[in-house]
Amino acid sequence: MSKPSIPQGTRDFSPVEVRKRQFIFNTLRDIFELYGFQPLETPSMENLTTLTGKYGEEGDRLIFKILNNGLHEKKEDDKNRLNAEWDKILSKPYSSPVVTERALRYDLTIPFARYVVMHQNELAFPFRRYQMQPVWRADRPQKGRYREFWQCDADVVGSTSLINEAELLCIYQEAFRQLQIPVVIKINSRKLLAALAELCGMPEKMMDITIAMDKLDKIGWVGVAKELQERGISDDGIWQIEKVINVKGTNEEKLLAFADIMQHSATGMEGINELSKTLAYYKELAGDNLELGLNIDVDISLARGLNYYTGVIVEVVCNHPEVKMGSIGGGGRYDDLTGLFGLKGLSGVGVSFGIDRIYDVMDELKVFPEQIATGSQVMLVNFGGENESYALRLLQQLRAANIAAEIYPDSAKFDKQMKYANRRGFAYVMLPGDEERQKNMVSLKNFKTGEQKMVSLEECVGILKQPS
Amino acid sequence: MSKPSIPQGTRDFSPVEVRKRQFIFNTLRDIFELYGFQPLETPSMENLTTLTGKYGEEGDRLIFKILNNGLHEKKEDDKNRLNAEWDKILSKPYSSPVVTERALRYDLTIPFARYVVMHQNELAFPFRRYQMQPVWRADRPQKGRYREFWQCDADVVGSTSLINEAELLCIYQEAFRQLQIPVVIKINSRKLLAALAELCGMPEKMMDITIAMDKLDKIGWVGVAKELQERGISDDGIWQIEKVINVKGTNEEKLLAFADIMQHSATGMEGINELSKTLAYYKELAGDNLELGLNIDVDISLARGLNYYTGVIVEVVCNHPEVKMGSIGGGGRYDDLTGLFGLKGLSGVGVSFGIDRIYDVMDELKVFPEQIATGSQVMLVNFGGENESYALRLLQQLRAANIAAEIYPDSAKFDKQMKYANRRGFAYVMLPGDEERQKNMVSLKNFKTGEQKMVSLEECVGILKQPS
Numbered sequence: 054m055s056k057p058s059i060p061q062g063t064r065d066f067s068p069v070e071v072r073k074r075q076f077i078f079n080t081l082r083d084i085f086e087l088y089g090f091q092p093l094e095t096p097s098m099e100n101l102t103t104l105t106g107k108y109g110e111e112g113d114r115l116i117f118k119i120l121n122n123g124l125h126e127k128k129e130d131d132k133n134r135l136n137a138e139w140d141k142i143l144s145k146p147y148s149s150p151v152v153t154e155r156a157l158r159y160d161l162t163i164p165f166a167r168y169v170v171m172h173q174n175e176l177a178f179p180f181r182r183y184q185m186q187p188v189w190r191a192d193r194p195q196k197g198r199y200r201e202f203w204q205c206d207a208d209v210v211g212s213t214s215l216i217n218e219a220e221l222l223c224i225y226q227e228a229f230r231q232l233q234i235p236v237v238i239k240i241n242s243r244k245l246l247a248a249l250a251e252l253c254g255m256p257e258k259m260m261d262i263t264i265a266m267d268k269l270d271k272i273g274w275v276g277v278a279k280e281l282q283e284r285g286i287s288d289d290g291i292w293q294i295e296k297v298i299n300v301k302g303t304n305e306e307k308l309l310a311f312a313d314i315m316q317h318s319a320t321g322m323e324g325i326n327e328l329s330k331t332l333a334y335y336k337e338l339a340g341d342n343l344e345l346g347l348n349i350d351v352d353i354s355l356a357r358g359l360n361y362y363t364g365v366i367v368e369v370v371c372n373h374p375e376v377k378m379g380s381i382g383g384g385g386r387y388d389d390l391t392g393l394f395g396l397k398g399l400s401g402v403g404v405s406f407g408i409d410r411i412y413d414v415m416d417e418l419k420v421f422p423e424q425i426a427t428g429s430q431v432m433l434v435n436f437g438g439e440n441e442s443y444a445l446r447l448l449q450q451l452r453a454a455n456i457a458a459e460i461y462p463d464s465a466k467f468d469k470q471m472k473y474a475n476r477r478g479f480a481y482v483m484l485p486g487d488e489e490r491q492k493n494m495v496s497l498k499n500f501k502t503g504e505q506k507m508v509s510l511e512e513c514v515g516i517l518k519q520p521s
Numbered sequence: 522m523s524k525p526s527i528p529q530g531t532r533d534f535s536p537v538e539v540r541k542r543q544f545i546f547n548t549l550r551d552i553f554e555l556y557g558f559q560p561l562e563t564p565s566m567e568n569l570t571t572l573t574g575k576y577g578e579e580g581d582r583l584i585f586k587i588l589n590n591g592l593h594e595k596k597e598d599d600k601n602r603l604n605a606e607w608d609k610i611l612s613k614p615y616s617s618p619v620v621t622e623r624a625l626r627y628d629l630t631i632p633f634a635r636y637v638v639m640h641q642n643e644l645a646f647p648f649r650r651y652q653m654q655p656v657w658r659a660d661r662p663q664k665g666r667y668r669e670f671w672q673c674d675a676d677v678v679g680s681t682s683l684i685n686e687a688e689l690l691c692i693y694q695e696a697f698r699q700l701q702i703p704v705v706i707k708i709n710s711r712k713l714l715a716a717l718a719e720l721c722g723m724p725e726k727m728m729d730i731t732i733a734m735d736k737l738d739k740i741g742w743v744g745v746a747k748e749l750q751e752r753g754i755s756d757d758g759i760w761q762i763e764k765v766i767n768v769k770g771t772n773e774e775k776l777l778a779f780a781d782i783m784q785h786s787a788t789g790m791e792g793i794n795e796l797s798k799t800l801a802y803y804k805e806l807a808g809d810n811l812e813l814g815l816n817i818d819v820d821i822s823l824a825r826g827l828n829y830y831t832g833v834i835v836e837v838v839c840n841h842p843e844v845k846m847g848s849i850g851g852g853g854r855y856d857d858l859t860g861l862f863g864l865k866g867l868s869g870v871g872v873s874f875g876i877d878r879i880y881d882v883m884d885e886l887k888v889f890p891e892q893i894a895t896g897s898q899v900m901l902v903n904f905g906g907e908n909e910s911y912a913l914r915l916l917q918q919l920r921a922a923n924i925a926a927e928i929y930p931d932s933a934k935f936d937k938q939m940k941y942a943n944r945r946g947f948a949y950v951m952l953p954g955d956e957e958r959q960k961n962m963v964s965l966k967n968f969k970t971g972e973q974k975m976v977s978l979e980e981c982v983g984i985l986k987q988p989s
Contacts (some may be wrong), residue, residue, distance in 0.1 A: 056863070057638055059568065063564035065564065065636055066561070067640075070562075072560060085899075087920050087924075087926075092532040093535070096532060096533065097657070099528065116588050117586065119625075120585075120586040120588045121583050122582070122585070122586075122659040135611060139604075142592055143592055143595070143604075152588075165920055171524075172535075177941050187565065191591075201565055201566065212931060216913070220930075231948060337913040340914050395525075428557065428558075431555075445806050446808050449808050455555070457556075459556065462647055463680060473645050506915075
């Protein structure tokens with residue numbers, strides 16, 4: 054028998070890991086609910102036709118496809134057809150409904166758009182939903198990149214109001230405050246990037262300009278300028294871009310400077326107004342907690358998901374000197390996502406949380422609550438016979454007092470039981486022996502301090518209810 | 522563009538459905554934690570070799586297999602091999618690692634066994650774990666049967682103590698008490714079924730006898746007797762079985778009667794002793810709540826999962842005159858599950874909750890808490906301009922008081938906003954207009970009673986915090 058293993062790029066989550074992940078999910082869930090977002094869950098499998106063509110050529114290649122069942126039970130005619138389709142699958146990136154008609158969810162956005170279109174007549178718009186589910190991609194696994202990973206999205210569709218953008222900024226602030234991760238929220242507008250391309254006299258080069266600018270952090274301005282040249286931007290254009298990138302100051306000052314540079318671009322002015330208004334709404338919502346807003350940074354080099362974003366875009370990065378980690382969240386305004394499935398003119402805006410990276414950052418910063426790790430607070434040692442009966446009665450009384458507790462199920466040797474207790478990391482063990490039973494008391498041993506004392510069950514419950 | 526749809530046998534879960542399902546999951550999770558069980562999550566995909574051959578021929582047929590990626594990028598030599606494997610897939614139930622090497626999880630038991638074997642050196646035994654995750658089966662979809670559905674299992678491995686069986690009975694009792702589903706818990710032992718076959722002088726016919734007896738509820742004794750005859754059981758054997766089935770009385774009386782009938786079968790006596798001891802442990806645990814035990818019923822016709830169970834087996838059925846539903850939970854003792862992956866001699870016992878059926882029963886009995894349905898408690902009407910700013914300030918103060926609230930994001934027509942509020946089913950709407958803003962008050966309208974009054978924000982928070 055070969056040693057069992059799991060597929061590359063997938064993970065088992067141990068008890069401690071599940072509890073830590075649940076802590077993140079619960080924190081986010083509570084905030085989403087507080088902000089009036091509603092939960093949605095879609096199936097792991099979608100029809101392949103729902104997914105193909107939505108994520109670009111590379112995306113299509115990375116979709117996990119499910120083999121149709123019962124292929125060997127097909128009739129001869131059908132098999133000829135299957136063989137023909139199989140040949141096509143081998144010769145080009147091609148999806149055949151007779152070989153595979155279903156695939157695993159690749160993200161949460163397309164299933165959400167599909168859901169909204171299917172249920173457009175039942176839903177009340179604006180529809181605010183959150184969704185926290187795994188997605189699957191046949192990417193090459195590497196550190197921090199998995200083939201099964203979790204996405205966590207919050208979106209509003211059916212409203213163009215910038216209050217939505219501001220509320221999503223509040224959600225980011227509140228979430229990372231509660232998770233104890235110091236962050237900077239970068240904000241930009243797709244419209245400013247479009248205006249920049251106009252300024253260069255090359256509106257069709259927006260993509261090239263953005264890709265180059267996005268590397269500013271990594272390769273500096275000299276590198277970016279070189280890449281812009283290689284991508285065919287004129288010297289005058291490069292000079293315009295340099296002017297914009299060199300703008301410094303508060304968000305208000307930056308937006309004023311951009312307005313000066315982009316005053317002749319209607320698109321640019323629209324983007325600037327939208328950013329101003331979003332920040333103003335944010336201030337009104339933040340109210341007395343204005344200092345919270347100091348970590349929001351207008352950053353014209355922010356590029357992010359050019360495929361469907363059309364307005365304000367945001368990205369969250371961890372702002373801690375000892376943590377090196379890319380973006381841990383991002384999102385933006387998109388128009389017409391549901392248009393892919395035939396429902397036109399529904400604007401939306403959403404944000405996403407990178408659960409795996411958030412987990413890693415929290416682990417590094419050691420900000421998970423300590424009590425998450427263990428589970429049960431106390432183990433009852435099993436001394437067998439009448440003491441076992443006594444212990445079972447105590448056990449249920451502890452649980453009735455809402456104290457997570459367990460008994461060692463066999464009256465094994467004391468050392469064996471203590472070794473188990475030690476490995477599990479209980480805060481306390483309870484020792485219900487002859488003396489305790491006869492006195493109707495319990496002996497409680499604190500595993501950290503080694504201290505042991507005999508108390509009544511009532512006192513014992515009091516001790517166990519204290520935060521350790 | 523064709524109308525979007527989802528694959529047969531899968532489901533979208535709407536906000537209300539997700540909340541109700543979360544209610545069930547959270548209830549069970551809290552109970553598992555209270556009993557010292559630890560959470561585990563395994564990947565959706567397993568290596569196909571981990572799953573095949575574990576669920577019988579029918580099971581193998583129903584496993585969803587994932588097509589390997591990048592088939593069209595293979596070299597010519599590899600393609601010849603692929604074609605050969607493809608031919609095999611078309612001609613017999615055959616899994617080819619070059620065409621498909623991964624598959625979707627079929628249940629939670631095999632991945633659990635696989636996990637225990639892989640992590641045997643890190644785990645502290647007895648290992649008590651719970652797991653709540655979806656599984657996938659290519660079964661023909663029908664009412665109440667899905668291709669993606671959730672399982673919820675709690676198991677203890679590495680202990681043969683019957684305290685485990687008793688604790689799992691307590692977990693069932695506590696869970697269905699909290700979920701407000703009246704139940705009967707049927708209990709039996711695989712060993713009694715084996716003894717019955719011995720009694721008939723046909724130990725090899727245990728399977729046949731059990732399958733026939735399992736139909737007692739449906740076809741009555743006459744039908745069962747006929748089927749036993751057809752399955753080759755002798756008249757004397759059938760008479761022995763009739764004697765056992767006709768045993769009536771309390772659990773204690775039944776076990777005494779079985780002991781009388783099976784006194785010459787060592788296996789039978791072992792099974793009877795195990796059942797007695799399990800019930801005795803259960804009583805010690807239940808303590809003052811003895812009446813709870815009245816719904817536990819020793820039922821020798823209970824068959825359940827003969828493939829790997831070896832000791833005590835249980836099944837939970839809803840006991841309500843108006844609810845027709847099969848089993849909503851079940852489980853039992855198994856020996857050597859991890860032996861499948863090379864780790865011998867590890868005994869285990871577990872129970873499972875049928876989440877989908879529990880959901881349906883709770884819906885039918887109308888026992889979901891009412892407040893689950895809506896989410897946000899209150900919507901703020903958006904009157905635009907300065908009133909919008911006022912509303913945004915109020916909004917964050919409500920959220921700071923932990924009241925789920927939202928604002929209509931546009932200053933749309935009043936009727937449109939109220940129509941939205943109505944569809945969403947808010948308990949209250951808040952109307953922050955000119956007068957309210959100038960007086961620094963809020964008008965709160967109760968959607969059920971239609972009553973509207975102007976109060977301070979503080980009073981308003983008080984009202985919204987009352988259970989509606």
